[in-house]
Structure formats: C-alpha cells, structure tokens
Amino acid sequence: xxxxxRGIAAAYYGTGYGNGFPDVSRARAEISKDGNIFIYIGATExxxxxxxxxxxxxxxxxxxxxxDIHFVCxxxxxxxxxxxxxxxxxxxxxxxxxxxxxxxxxxxxxxQAQNHLQLNSVHGLKLENHWVYLEDFPKKRVxxxxxxxxxxxxxxxxxxxxxxxxDEETGEGAPYWPYTFCCYGVEVEVDTETGExxxxxxxxxxxxxxxxxxxxxxxxxxxxxAMGLGYGLMENIGLSKGEIKHNRFANYxxxxxxxxxxxxxxxxxxxxxxxxxxxxxxxxxxxxxxxPAILNAxxxxxxxxxxxxxxxxxxxxxxxxxxxKEGKE
Amino acid sequence: xxxxxxxxxxxxxxxxxxNQQGYDGKLIAGGTDLVIEIKHHPYEKSTLIDISRLKxxxxxxxxxxxxxxxxxxxFSDIVNHPEMKGICAGLWEACSSVGSxxxxxxxxxxxxxxNGSPAADSVPPLLALDAQVIxxxxxxxxxxxxxxxxxxxxxxxxxxxxxxYAIKFRKPKKDEYITFEKLGLRxxxxxxxxxxxxxxxxxxxxxxxxxxxxxGAMGAYPQREEALEKLLIGEVFDAPLIExxxxxxxxxxxxxxxxxxxxxxKCEAIQGLFGKALRRAAKEAKSYDFHQFNS
Numbered sequence: 032x033x034x035x036x037r038g039i040a041a042a043y044y045g046t047g048y049g050n051g052f053p054d055v056s057r058a059r060a061e062i063s064k065d066g067n068i069f070i071y072i073g074a075t076e077x078x079x080x081x082x083x084x085x086x087x088x089x090x091x092x093x094x095x096x097x098x099d100i101h102f103v104c105x106x107x108x109x110x111x112x113x114x115x116x117x118x119x120x121x122x123x124x125x126x127x128x129x130x131x132x133x134x135x136x137x138x139x140x141x142x143q144a145q146n147h148l149q150l151n152s153v154h155g156l157k158l159e160n161h162w163v164y165l166e167d168f169p170k171k172r173v174x175x176x177x178x179x180x181x182x183x184x185x186x187x188x189x190x191x192x193x194x195x196x197x198d199e200e201t202g203e204g205a206p207y208w209p210y211t212f213c214c215y216g217v218e219v220e221v222d223t224e225t226g227e228x229x230x231x232x233x234x235x236x237x238x239x240x241x242x243x244x245x246x247x248x249x250x251x252x253x254x255x256x257a258m259g260l261g262y263g264l265m266e267n268i269g270l271s272k273g274e275i276k277h278n279r280f281a282n283y284x285x286x287x288x289x290x291x292x293x294x295x296x297x298x299x300x301x302x303x304x305x306x307x308x309x310x311x312x313x314x315x316x317x318x319x320x321x322x323p324a325i326l327n328a329x330x331x332x333x334x335x336x337x338x339x340x341x342x343x344x345x346x347x348x349x350x351x352x353x354x355x356k357e358g359k360e
Numbered sequence: 361x362x363x364x365x366x367x368x369x370x371x372x373x374x375x376x377x378x379n380q381q382g383y384d385g386k387l388i389a390g391g392t393d394l395v396i397e398i399k400h401h402p403y404e405k406s407t408l409i410d411i412s413r414l415k416x417x418x419x420x421x422x423x424x425x426x427x428x429x430x431x432x433x434x435f436s437d438i439v440n441h442p443e444m445k446g447i448c449a450g451l452w453e454a455c456s457s458v459g460s461x462x463x464x465x466x467x468x469x470x471x472x473x474x475n476g477s478p479a480a481d482s483v484p485p486l487l488a489l490d491a492q493v494i495x496x497x498x499x500x501x502x503x504x505x506x507x508x509x510x511x512x513x514x515x516x517x518x519x520x521x522x523x524x525y526a527i528k529f530r531k532p533k534k535d536e537y538i539t540f541e542k543l544g545l546r547x548x549x550x551x552x553x554x555x556x557x558x559x560x561x562x563x564x565x566x567x568x569x570x571x572x573x574x575x576g577a578m579g580a581y582p583q584r585e586e587a588l589e590k591l592l593i594g595e596v597f598d599a600p601l602i603e604x605x606x607x608x609x610x611x612x613x614x615x616x617x618x619x620x621x622x623x624x625x626k627c628e629a630i631q632g633l634f635g636k637a638l639r640r641a642a643k644e645a646k647s648y649d650f651h652q653f654n655s
Contacts, residue, residue: 224632225543226625265546281396281551287460289547344543344553345625352628 032223035231038327041214044316045207047120051196054120056128057111059187060089060136066161066176068093069101070132071109074125075116079314080247084122085129087243088307092133093140094158111187119312122243123209124192126307131188139186143178193305209303211311212238215256215320217292219328223351226344228264230290230325236297237317241309249296252317256294259321261285264341362386362398365408371416371525374409375498379521381407387523388412389432390467392459393475417470417525422447428494428528431470435482439464447531449644450485450538450557450637457481457542460549470524473506476514476581483582484557485540487574489529496525510581535569536561537645541637542576543629552577553622554629558637562645566597573609573638578630579616588612597642605638606631 048054059071070089076082082104086097103109113125141153144163148171150156157166164172178184197204218232235252242248265284269276277283302309322340330336335350365388368374378385386405388394389412397403411417417432420441427448429438438444438455445452458464458472458481472480473493483506491506495518506527509517518524532538538559544550555576561569571592573585588608595601613630617623 222632224635225629227543284545284550287546287548343545344629345622348625348628352624 034221034223034332035218036221036328036330036332037216037218038324038329038331039214039216040320040323040327041212042316042319043210043212044119044319045210046123046312047118047192047194047207048114049118049194049207050204051194051206054114054118054124054192054194055189056113056121056125057187057189058085058113058125058128058132059111059185060129060132061186062136062140062175062179062184064179064183066174066179067101068095068099068136068175069103070129071103071111072125072129073104073107073110073113074121075105077116079116079121079251080244081116081121081125083247084126084243084310088126088129089133091308092130092137092158095161099161119211119314119316120192121314122310122312123303123306124190124312126243126310127190127305128188130307131190132186135186135188136184139184140175140178143184144173147173147178209240209305209311211240211313211316212299213313213316213320215324217321217324217328219325219332221329221332221347223333226347226351228325228329228342228344228347230260230264230292230328232295233292233321233324234295234297235317235320236299237313238299238301238311239313240303240306240311241300242298243308243310245298248298248313251313252296253291253294255315255317255319256321257286257291259318260291260325262318262340263322263325264343265290267341267343361406362403362408363406365410367410367413371414371496371523374411374414375496375521375523377409378523379498381409383520385409385520387474389417389471390434390463391471392463392467393471393477411523412466412468417468419526420444422531425531426528427531428526429469430526431473431524432468433470435459435464435467435469435472436461438469448485448489448538450488450540450559450641451482453540454481454485454542454555454557457540457544457552463549469527473509473527474516474518474524476510476512476516478513478579478581479552479555479577480582481540481542481552481555481576484555484574484576485538485559486527486529487582487584488538488557488559488572489532490559490572491527491529493524494526494528495522497522501525507584510583513580515581532559533561535563535645537641539637539641539644541633541640543633554578554626554633555582556630556633556637558634558641560597560638560641560645562597562642566642566646568592568595568597573634575609575630575634578613578626585609585612602635602638606635609634 061069086100089100090097141156145153155166161175162172195205197206214236216234220229303311384406388408417430419430421428435455435458472482492503540557542552542555557574559572563569576582613627
C-alpha cells in the first residue's frame with residue numbers, strides 16, 4: 032500500500048567562521064590605463080556563483096555592465112586573501128570586501144573627475160558606462176580612460192566580520208552575524224510493501240537578506256535539497272570494522288535527477304543591515320531542512336519515527352514489521 | 361591483461377576469431393559491465409573481440425507467433441521499438457529500468473544475459489516469457505531454454521568458442537500479459553536489490569491457464585519459481601489466491617536466502633514486488649474491473 036505524509040522542518044544558520052575567529056576578506060579593484068575594470072580576490076568559485084555575484088556587485092557600484100568587469104580570482108600570486116569558500120561566507124564576507132573596494136574605486140574616480148572637470152566638490156557626480164558626469168549638468172563629463180592616462184588606479188579594501196567569542200562558562204555571546212533562516216515542507220509517498228520512499232513534492236522557503244542573483248539562489252536551493260534528500264534517504268558509507276565498503280559512486284548512492292521532485296522555491300527578502308546590499312550567505316543552509324522534513328513526512332505517512340539515516344527501503348520494511356509485531360503483542 | 365582488441369566485420373569472422381583465440385578471447389558488446397571489470401580487477405584474458413558493430417546481431421523480429429531479438433540489440437532499441445511496449449510490457453519495463461539513457465544506448469540484451477548477474481534487469485521477464493537462447497559457433501547452432509542457461513553467479517552454460525546469437529520466445533496472445541517490478545535504491549542508475557516478473561494467461565472464469573514467475577537478485581542468479589507456478593496453474597485467480605501465493609514466495613525466499621543479512625528485508629519486499637507484478641499482470645490480461653485486488 033502507498034501511504035502519503037507531509038512534514039516540515041526549519042533551520043537557522045550562522046554565517047561565517049564565527050565565535051570570535053578572525054573572518055577577513057580582502058579585495059582589490061583597479062582601472063588599468065586603457066580604462067578596463069579589474070577585480071582581484073582570492074575567493075574560490077566552487078560552482079556557487081561567487082564570480083557572478085562579485086561582478087554584479089562591482090557593476091552596480093561602478094555603473095557598468097557585469098561583462099565589463101575583468102574578474103580574477105583563486106590565483107594566490109595575483110589576488111589578496113579572501114578566506115575559504117566555506118561557512119557560507121563568500122557572499123557576505125567577500126561580497127562586502129568587493130563592495131568596499133568598488134566603492135573606494137568609485138570615490139577615487141570621482142575625486143579625479145572633480146580635479147579634471149574643475150569642480151568644487153564630488154557631490155552630484157555619477158558613474159555610468161565608464162563615464163563620470165555631473166547629474167545636474169551632464170555635459171560636464173569625463174571618461175574613465177582620461178582619468179587613468181597617467182597611472183593605473185588601484186585600491187584594496189578589507190572586510191572583517193564582527194563575531195564575538197562565546198563565554199565558555201555561560202555559553203553567552205554573539206558568535207555569528209548574520210543568521211539566515213529557512214523552512215522546507217515536503218510530501219512523501221511510502222510504499223509499505225517494498226519500503227520505497229518517493230519524495231513527490233517540496234516547498235523551500237529561504238531567507239536570503241537580499242537576493243543578488245535570484246536564479247543562482249534557486250539553483251543553490253535545488254542542489255541543497257537534492258543533497259539533503261540523498262543524506263536522508265540514500266547516502267551510506269557502509270562502514271564495517273573501520274573499512275568504508277561503499278567507496279565508489281556505484282555503491283555510494285546519491286540522488287539522480289529522477290529522484291528529486293519539482294520544487295517550489297520561495298525567496299524571502301529581509302535585508303541584513305551589514306550584508307552587501309543586504310545579502311546573506313545561503314550556501315549551506317539550503318541543505319539543512321531537507322532530511323528532517325522528509326523524516327517528519329515519513330512519520331506522518333506511516334507513524335514510525337526514524338532516528339538513523341539514511342532511511343533506506345530496507346530500514347523502512349524492517350521497522351514496519353517490528354511495529355506490526357509490537358502492535359500484536 | 362587485455363593487450364589486443366579485434367573488431368570482426370561480420371558474424372562469421374567473429375565466430376572464427378572466437379574459435380582461434382580459444383580461452384584467451386573475450387567478447388565485448390556494450391562493455392557496460394566488462395570495461396569496469398577490466399579496469400578494476402586483474403583480467404586473465406588477453407584479447408577482446410568487439411561485436412558491438414555487428415548488424416547481424418542487432419534486430420528485433422516480431423513474427424506471427426514468435427519474437428526473436430538479436431543478442432547485440434541495445435536496450436534503447438527495445439525501449440524505442442514501436443510495438444514492444446504493447447506486446448511485452450514486462451520486458452519493455454525491465455529494459456527501460458536499466459541504468460541511464462547512456463547505458464541503455466550502449467548495453468545489449470545479450471550482454472545482460474551472458475554476464476550472469478543475479479540482478480540483470482532483462483532476465484526475469486525473459487525467463488517469465490520462457491525464452492530460448494540461440495547459441496552459435498563456427499560449425500553449429502544450438503538452442504536451449506534460458507532457465508537452464510544459468511549455472512551459478514556469473515556462470516552461464518556457454519563454451520569459450522560459442523556466441524549468444526539471439527533470444528526467442530512465443531509472442532504473448534490476448535488474455536496474456538507480462539509485468540516486471542524492480543526494487544532499486546533510487547529511480548535511475550540503480551542495480552536491482554530485488555526484481556520480479558510475472559507472465560500470466562487467464563482463461564474463462566479467471567482460471568489461470570498458465571503462469572510463469574521469475575525473480576532477480578533473490579539467489580545466485582535470476583530464476584524461475586516453478587514450485588510456486590505449479591501451485592497456481594489451474595486455480596481461479598482471486599484474493600485468497602494472491603494471499604496464498606505471496607505467503608508462498610515469502611517461504612521460498614526465506615529458505616533460499618537463509619541467514620544472509622539481507623534476508624529479512626528481501627523476504628518482506630519480495631511479497632510486495634511479486635504481489636504488485638501478479639495483480640497488474642492479471643488486471644491487464646483481463647481488462648474487466650479489477651480494483652478489488654488493488655489494495
């Protein structure tokens with residue numbers, strides 16, 4: 032018999048290294064003599080889309096298109112350190128460093144434009160399409176190239192996250208800043224004759240502060256949900272007397288595209304006061320509620336609580352049989 | 361270790377090469393199992409004979425009363441065939457459940473049979489169809505029942521100079537149907553933890569004229585469950601019979617699997633899989649309202 036059930040799970044997650052640990056990102060912004068914009072940052076792209084959003088942040092501040100940014104990352108001989116692509120910290124930490132560097136570069140451009148255009152102040156100057164111009168009198172304008180004829184313009188900025196070590200005695204403190212919140216709901220179908228579990232629907236609500244790139248966020252949610260589904264239902268290293276038996280993807284199973292349901296994704300925006308444009312990191316949080324929501328849904332479907340994952344067909348059938356025995360006794 | 365690969369241009373040449381190489385020769389078609397085997401384990405044979413491009417081995421012939429499928433036919437060929445799903449649903453379902461599209465494009469039904477895996481997806485439905493294997497060497501062609509082809513895990517009754525040419529079976533008629541059920545740990549790229557195929561022929565008054573049941577991954581090789589078939593032939597298909605037969609397959613599984621760690625699970629799961637395959641086969645064989653058997 033196939034039984035359906037629904038479950039939800041919520042999570043909150045502290046961004047960054049936390050607990051008073053120095054969490055520092057550095058970024059360098061340049062305008063070369065030919066007027067090209069460069070960003071150098073040691074942040075690593077691991078598929079999460081860091082390269083894309085750092086270009087977006089820079090482009091937003093300098094009034095250009097993202098494809099106008101020459102972006103250099105990962106190469107430690109060329110880039111300042113921006114810490115690890117870990118702890119869901121790159122959007123928040125390195126995003127802030129990139130934003131600071133771009134803002135600093137913008138300020139320098141405006142100062143040079145003030146001189147060049149013989150203005151009294153930088154007030155009212157705008158950047159657009161590689162031009163600096165006076166908003167009230169747009170004829171007063173100068174191209175980036177003019178401003179860097181003599182020297183490449185280089186600025187470097189650092190962002191250090193604010194985190195407070197917890198008191199070891201009392202556990203008090205403010206170990207992370209900011210936190211992200213998420214809540215997933217799933218519907219499952221459990222085949223009580225074979226133990227198979229089919230996740231048929233999922234709804235994922237994720238607080239992101241501010242979505243710098245909504246499509247990348249949706250992609251990250253899809254991936255996180257798939258990982259969580261595998262974690263809850265499939266992934267098993269098969270540890271036996273210290274030996275990992277499932278040492279290949281032939282026997283260490285992760286979900287295929289057919290195992291992951293259509294997901295409804297809800298991006299919740301509540302800008303963070305310290306994030307770049309209000310953004311927070313969601314790299315890891317998107318995975319967290321999937322497995323507990325699925326396990327709650329299984330409980331709703333068949334009335335059995337699982338305290339061990341993965342919940343494989345084998346475990347489901349054995350648990351159903353045990354429950355029947357108990358019922359009879 | 362494999363040091364040489366020969367690609368004969370026709371079947372005759374392939375048989376000739378197989379004869380010459382003797383024990384050193386190994387046939388390769390889709391290679392979806394063999395290549396992994398060669399890479400991961402020291403391999404004793406030295407020469408691969410690649411038959412993947414032999415057109416003579418790649419065909420699906422649907423006759424008046426008989427269906428014949430060449431051993432080199434890809435799973436995709438069967439899945440994409442316009443008639444196979446309608447005529448032999450269970451075989452089509454099994455071929456559709458093999459690996460992934462890439463593996464189905466490369467893997468052949470002959471390879472699936474000869475590899476001798478207890479979990480081979482296409483074999484239980486072929487067993488339930490009472491298929492015959494057609495085997496060739498340079499001088500002769502012989503035919504034997506598929507159910508006798510399996511000797512042990514990974515061992516099939518074929519000599520070093522022989523090649524599986526094709527597989528044939530009687531075409532299912534009206535009032536007959538074949539189903540396949542597979543329990544994998546995910547929806548694609550999953551090796552069967554357990555599988556089951558049921559062929560049923562229903563007569564007047566729901567009398568079971570004939571039934572053939574085959575299981576996969578419930579023992580050293582895929583096999584016919586003839587003891588169970590005997591209990592059902594001639595009986596009227598009804599709810600108590602389903603109950604009795606699922607209990608019986610539990611007993612069979614329990615006896616066969618003994619104290620294996622998977623036994624508790626498989627003994628439970630085979631009841632569900634077999635029950636589903638049986639109910640669905642009967643429902644399709646007779647297209648009247650069968651909802652009473654579908655709990």
